Amino acid sequence: NFLYDAANNRLTVAGGLIHNRTSVTTSHTASISDYILGVTTVPANILFDATTFVTGQVVVVKDETGNASSVNLISLNASGSQTIDGNNSAYIESPYGSVLLYTDGADWFVY
Numbered sequence: 001n002f003l004y005d006a007a008n009n010r011l012t013v014a015g016g017l018i019h020n021r022t023s024v025t026t027s028h029t030a031s032i033s034d035y036i037l038g039v040t041t042v043p044a045n046i047l048f049d050a051t052t053f054v055t056g057q058v059v060v061v062k063d064e065t066g067n068a069s070s071v072n073l074i075s076l077n078a079s080g081s082q083t084i085d086g087n088n089s090a091y092i093e094s095p096y097g098s099v100l101l102y103t104d105g106a107d108w109f110v111y
Contacts, residue, residue, distance in 0.1 A: 024061075036060045039074050039092075042067040048101065048108055049079035055105040062098040069093055076101070076108075084108040 001014035022034050025041035030048045035058070037046060042065050053059075061076060068074050074092035076084060076099065084090040084101065090110060092099055101108045 019060075030059055032057070034059055036062065038062055038064045039068075040064055042072045042074060045075045045077060047077050047079055048082070048084070048103075050082050050103040050106055050108055051079075053103045053105065056102060058100060058102045060098060060100050061092065063092055063094070063096050066095040068095055068097055078108055082107050085110050 003012040003014070004010070005012070019035040020033055021036040021038050022028070024037050024039045024044055024046060026044055028037065028044070028046045030037065030046055032053055037059060039062065042063060046061060048059070061074065063074055070093045072093075074097075076090045076092070078084045078088055084107070090099065100111055102111060103109070
């Protein structure tokens, strides 16, 4: 059940939200249909191309194995000259760690 209150620009959802989850093993290119990237094999590499996403879109990356570490990285790589918080890459190196990213259509930002 959905209710949209146009006067207050408010959407009410009567029930829980279900987000798309994609299982990631070894190598993955994030796509516009991804929301949760559940990493099931570590180490892993994920490529993010901001130009294929909508401005403001959010992606969650989660180590579901608990095996991420400084020697078993989950690498988040920006495409081409794009950046993630000003760098070419970001890493998850904590067991069960996670990162939330959003894009402005040109680069990625961690929040």
